[in-house]
Amino acid sequence: MSRLTGVGVSSGRASGPVARVADPLPEPSATPAPTDPAADAARIRPAAEAVAERLFERATRVEGDAKAVLETTAAMALDPALTSQAEQLVTGRSMPAPRAVFEAANGFAEALSAAGGYMAERARDVQDVRDRIIAELHGVTPPGVPELAQPSVLLARDLAPADTADLDPSLVLALVTEEGGPTSHTAILARALGIPAVVAVRGVLGVPGVAGAIVDGDSGEVETSEEAVPAQAAERAAAKEWNGVGETADGKPVKVIANVGSGADARAAVAAGAQGVGLFRTEFCYLGASEEPAVETQRSAYHEVIAPFAGKPVIVRTLDAGADKPLAFLDMGVEPNPALGVRGLRVAFDRPDVLERQLEAIAAAAADSGAEVSVMAPMVATVDEAAWFAARVRAAGLARAGVMIEIPAAALSAAEILGAVDFVSIGTNDLAQYVFAADRQAGALAELNDPWQPALLRLIAMIGRAGRELDKPVGVCGEAASDPLLAGVFAGLGVTSLSMAAAAVPAVGAALAEHPLAAFEQAAEAALAAATPARAREAVRTVLA
Ligand SMILES: C=C(OP(=O)(O)O)C(=O)O
Numbered sequence: 001m002s003r004l005t006g007v008g009v010s011s012g013r014a015s016g017p018v019a020r021v022a023d024p025l026p027e028p029s030a031t032p033a034p035t036d037p038a039a040d041a042a043r044i045r046p047a048a049e050a051v052a053e054r055l056f057e058r059a060t061r062v063e064g065d066a067k068a069v070l071e072t073t074a075a076m077a078l079d080p081a082l083t084s085q086a087e088q089l090v091t092g093r094s095m096p097a098p099r100a101v102f103e104a105a106n107g108f109a110e111a112l113s114a115a116g117g118y119m120a121e122r123a124r125d126v127q128d129v130r131d132r133i134i135a136e137l138h139g140v141t142p143p144g145v146p147e148l149a150q151p152s153v154l155l156a157r158d159l160a161p162a163d164t165a166d167l168d169p170s171l172v173l174a175l176v177t178e179e180g181g182p183t184s185h186t187a188i189l190a191r192a193l194g195i196p197a198v199v200a201v202r203g204v205l206g207v208p209g210v211a212g213a214i215v216d217g218d219s220g221e222v223e224t225s226e227e228a229v230p231a232q233a234a235e236r237a238a239a240k241e242w243n244g245v246g247e248t249a250d251g252k253p254v255k256v257i258a259n260v261g262s263g264a265d266a267r268a269a270v271a272a273g274a275q276g277v278g279l280f281r282t283e284f285c286y287l288g289a290s291e292e293p294a295v296e297t298q299r300s301a302y303h304e305v306i307a308p309f310a311g312k313p314v315i316v317r318t319l320d321a322g323a324d325k326p327l328a329f330l331d332m333g334v335e336p337n338p339a340l341g342v343r344g345l346r347v348a349f350d351r352p353d354v355l356e357r358q359l360e361a362i363a364a365a366a367a368d369s370g371a372e373v374s375v376m377a378p379m380v381a382t383v384d385e386a387a388w389f390a391a392r393v394r395a396a397g398l399a400r401a402g403v404m405i406e407i408p409a410a411a412l413s414a415a416e417i418l419g420a421v422d423f424v425s426i427g428t429n430d431l432a433q434y435v436f437a438a439d440r441q442a443g444a445l446a447e448l449n450d451p452w453q454p455a456l457l458r459l460i461a462m463i464g465r466a467g468r469e470l471d472k473p474v475g476v477c478g479e480a481a482s483d484p485l486l487a488g489v490f491a492g493l494g495v496t497s498l499s500m501a502a503a504a505v506p507a508v509g510a511a512l513a514e515h516p517l518a519a520f521e522q523a524a525e526a527a528l529a530a531a532t533p534a535r536a537r538e539a540v541r542t543v544l545a
């Protein structure tokens with residue numbers, strides 16, 4: 001018996017036999033060089049096609065989000081840039097085919113990781129595709145979730161979207177991962193499925209002979225056992241239906257909207273019933289570009305995301321580049337402390353022309369879309385910065401300007417900032433990182449980046465209060481908004497819209513509809529008064545029981 005603690009990211013308690021998700025294959029060797037490089041290179045494309053075909057086949061058996069994830073991953077396997085780069089490494093540098101795929105894919109994954117945020121999450125997908133193609137070349141079973149013969153607790157290093165897209169929820173009792181944090185795919189998926197999950201359980205993969213486990217998604221405790229443990233599913237509230245209207249039980253509106261980064265994301269958000277877009281991360285349009293994309297290129301990329309939301313609100317965020325999201329064409333130089341450097345709106349102070357061209361493209365994309373388009377800036381620290389940005393947005397002919405609140409100084413000046421803009425949206429991913437001085441990407445600091453930390457909630461309360469006083473919208477668009485229990489707390493703190501990954505939309509919508517606003521306000525008070533994240537969760541659950 002071994003007891004370990006991680007970060008509980010999806011509530012409930014379950015136990016049962018453990019199914020281990022296979023780790024990626026070991027790094028393929030760079031030697032020996034192929035005797036016939038041309039023949040070895042010729043194996044890569046068919047292997048990638050076989051991987052894509054299998055993923056497309058799995059996609060035919062599921063619907064909605066799962067289908068989109070599998071199709072996106074399959075399309076990544078077929079990316080000609082990846083296969084041709086790998087082929088060139090075999091023919092030009094005499095690398096064995098598996099090593100060439102490894103190197104080529106890693107190049108793409110590194111570029112995505114460097115871009116940070118949403119793009120960094122896509123790096124995991126590229127690594128997933130890489131490992132599938134390498135397994136195909138070796139003729140071995142690909143890593144990932146095994147076929148489950150009985151209800152099981154899944155134990156993994158971390159989970160990629162394609163690992164889990166077609167999971168049968170009736171066979172998964174709980175998820176436990178050694179890596180990952182509160183904003184990981186595992187967390188979002190578990191909440192969407194309504195099963196307990198604990199992430200960042202350091203050392204769990206090193207425990208020998210694990211046969212069963214008891215998982216507590218509230219306290220973050222995981223008890224492993226060498227003996228079989230009988231399957232016991234978490235008590236799941238009857239699958240809640242959501243009518244697609246974001247409001248509390250007493251009809252107080254709280255918009256349930258989506259975070260998107262591409263046309264495919266936008267279509268998935270529509271399918272999930274999102275009432276609009278609360279965060280369109282435009283970085284994707286610039287990614288890997290050695291030159292700034294032309295206004296027309298930007299317009300067309302933005303239009304693809306905005307158009308599915310005719311008649312609905314769409315908040316487009318201007319470029320969030322710099323520091324951990326370096327963009328080659330901006331040539332910002334090396335910074336000693338990147339997370340605290342020239343990033344987000346700060347880039348625009350040096351290069352207002354880049355912002356102006358982006359606003360021109362957004363205005364053009366909005367013009368014939370029928371959507372209610374607003375624009376917001378990332379990484380705003382002061383009211384002067386907010387006012388500077390709003391003036392430029394209005395000069396571009398766009399009606400509504402807002403800013404993200406993700407720097408503690410901005411949270412402390414929320415009232416003044418709201419005076420200068422039409423709305424604010426709280427980026428809990430960065431706000432937590434800056435409040436706790438804890439890198440959001442560092443698994444070892446996942447506990448500090450837990451959005452249930454009362455210190456973070458107290459700052460959000462200040463922003464909510466300012467919004468109510470000035471009667472202006474306050475959104476949350478960090479991943480914290482995808483936690484259905486926390487969603488009610490945010491509503492109680494004065495938040496008027498919640499924006500999240502499409503998969504979380506129905507569960508959050510249903511959770512808001514369960515209680516009147518007064519109950520959420522009481523829950524929020526209880527959370528604010530708690531000393532720790534675990535006690536805050538417990539207190540909220542008690543109030544809403
Ligand atoms: C939504 C946010 O922005 P991003 O994750 O893109 O930095 C955030 O910081 O919470």
Ligand SMILES: [Mg+2]
Binds near residue numbers: 378406
């Ligand atoms: Mg951010």
